Amino acid sequence: MGMSVAEHRAVLRRAVTPPWLRWWLVAVLAAVACYYLGQWQWGRYEDKAARADRIERHYAAPAQPVGEVLGTSPVPLEREWTRVQARGEYLDGDLLARNRPRDGVYGYEVLSRLELDDGSVLVVDRGWIPNSDEGAEVRPDVPAPPSGQVEVTGWVRQGERSLDRDPIPGQLSSINLAEASQEWGDQALLGGYVVRQQEQPAADPTPLDLDAPDTGTGPHLAYAIQWWLVIPAVFVLIWFFVRREERDAAAALEDEQVPDETTAAPPPRRTKVRIWDEEDG
Structure with a gap:
């Protein structure tokens, strides 16, 4: 109305x-x-839409030489998820990144050093392994990387922020490259790491591939x-x-101004005058 x-x-x-x-x-x-x-x-x-766009542009693109993407400086965000190819030999001494989920189960991601032909060292996330049956702080059996010359194809990731937790020898709370460098005796590392898609020759057994990245925007x-x-x-x-x-x-206000018919005074009553009273007068 x-x-x-x-x-x-x-x-x-x-x-x-x-x-x-x-x-x-x-x-x-x-x-x-x-x-x-x-x-x-x-x-x-x-932020999530930009991340999804980066993944969709790079994830299935032809692999680039790792030297064209990674240097000693931290990799820029816009180059994250670039698919790269690297050749070199794995060094001894894997690190385990703790509390890493795969299909809803928590375990470790195996971090290995790949020494490239030019002498630089690349961190490769070779995949996921479950926790030890004796608990998360007990180091499980880690599949060894291939020996000799290896060609690795995978996706570039930025190093993660530090969680500022006391380190357990051989383990990391996050894939923080500065902390990984310290664990490896102040090893100089390239400014990003690579999540393995495949390696040739392949090792058997080998860590399980990580889950594909989520491209949803929520x-x-x-x-x-x-x-x-x-x-x-x-x-x-x-x-x-x-x-x-x-x-x-x-x-x-309108109700106050309108009189209530049920309580209003009755009209004055008319007095009936009899004819004979008038005649008598």
């Missing part, structure tokens, strides 16, 4: 009274909070839109309550 101009003006006058001004202030603060929450979710969506875009839709909804809701209060007040 529409409102007349007079009703609109009455609602506006009520909306700027002190009690409702406080509610408008609350609405403004809520709108600011919802805006920034939406921006935060939008940022997370953009619910963050929907969450951002929902937060932003809350902003007009808050103001509409307050306006609705102001209008209802004004209509209730107007109805109450």
Whole structure:
């Protein structure tokens, strides 16, 4: 049902009274909070969308020589997931990255050093192995890498951030290249590591391949839109309550001005004059 101009003006006058001004202030603060929450979710969506785009562009692309992608400086984010090929010999002394999931089961990822033909050293994540039957802190049997010249094909990854945990000899809490270098006696390493796709010749047995990367963007875009839709909804809701209060007040005033027929005084009674009384007079 529409409102007349007079009703609109009455609602506006009520909306700027002190009690409702406080509610408008609350609405403004809520709108600011919802805006920034939406921006935060939008940022997370953009990060995941950019990651998915990098993976989709690089994952099945022809392999590039590793020297064209990795150097001594940290690999740029835009080069992550580039498919590369490297040739060299594996060095002794594998490290195990702890608490790594595969198909929902936690185990280790096996990190090996591949010494390239030019003398530089590349960290290769050769795959996943389960925890020891004796517990996560007991080193399980690790399949040895192939000996001699090996050609490795895989995907470039950035080193992970440090979790600042006390190291267990031969193990890492994250694939942090600085910490890996320390565990290997301050070994100079290239500025990224490679997740193995295949190696020739292949070792048998060998660690299991890692799960394919997730390219989903999650619910963050929907969450951002929902937060932003809350902003007009808050103001509409307050306006609705102001209008209802004004209509209730107007109805109450109208009821006061209309007399109640059940309590109104009865009309004055007419006195019947008998004809013969008049004749007698």
